Amino acid sequence: MRLIIAEDSALLRAGLARLLADEGHHVIAEVGDADALLAAVTADPPDVTVVDVRMPPTHTDEGLRAALHLREHHPHVGVLVLSQYVEQRYAAQLLAADTRGVGYLLKDRVAHVEEFLTALEQVRAGATVLDPEVVRRLLARTRRTDDLERLTDRERTVLTLMAQGRTNTAIAQQLFISRSAVEKHANAVFDKLRLPRDDATNRRVLAALRFLNS
Template identity: 65%
Template sequence: MQIVIAEDSVLLRAGLTGLLADAGHDVVAAVGDADALIEVVERHRPDLCVTDVRMPPTHTDDGLRAARQIRERWPEVGILVLSQYVEERYATELLATDTTGLGYLLKDRIADVADFVAAVDRVGSGGTALDPEVVSQLLARSRRRDPLERLSPREREVLGLMAEGRTNTAIARQLVVSDGAVEKHISNIFTKLDLPPTDGDHRRVLAVLRWLEGLEP
């Protein structure tokens, strides 16, 4: 497998090169910044690109942005991103696209040579390799999301009218839809806001309270 490496730490770059060469892979280029990464991928069209997230020139998300550009221009090139720790926003951005031939590992995982080489082989062959810690934190993040984000634009519109004190009939008239359509939207709102039917709670009021909480700065 032909591989290019992008890592600004000279020692780690050399270590990765030697490790992958010992595993039988052909490291065709090893560079220290995001701009050089784009150049060598264009020149060699490797099977896999192994890149750090934070690299020159800005030491922020340069490696990730280069990886996304590579995915757009050469989708056949596998991408294995390495990071010092889980950067939720960057991981989410990367994984929002097709995960074929895509991996995101913490650098600590490199210490387990067998696991790392297996991840390289898997991603280079079109598979996926996600660090368990990455998966755990992204799942935790999804649970922290504002439940109002689950609503469709129409459902948010219906909930807004509910918050104004409109009846189902009034909402239907405002949106020029049937009463049945409004009832379906409201049912979906209750489900998405985790408001199951109970004897003691008024779900319509609770839904409106969620809406008002979401409007707070």
């Protein structure tokens, strides 16, 4: 297949290019930043692009944003994203729309040559390829979101105010309800979020973190 590699590490970029060439594939461009990737794809669209999530200049999400751009403007080009760690927000963004011809693998997976090559073939064929660890994290994130969706409107309001640092007394005054009613709603929130009951855990803090992370 015809490929473009976008990876800011020159060593990894060269290693990938050599590996793919040895397997009979044609690497038509090797680039080190997102702008160069978009220009290369526009000039000569490949079958698949291999894209690092974090690229210059900020090394945050340039590669991911370039991948999203490619999905929108070059939908027939497969995109296999590589990441050092599981970045749930980035994976969710990439999979939010059309997932045909999309892959998200951890860089450790590249060490398993056959798995990596198989993933490229699957992406070229229009399949969706996800690293098992990415799937596990996304499912865990979905379960957390599902727990929050079980809250009533009043319970969500109480949780929102708790996340803002309000005390039960302050919440009661703002909502014009009794402090005992606030405590009842708070305990319902803790139970629905399945937070542990033990002396070593502050359920109020865990609930606020769960809300903020959602």
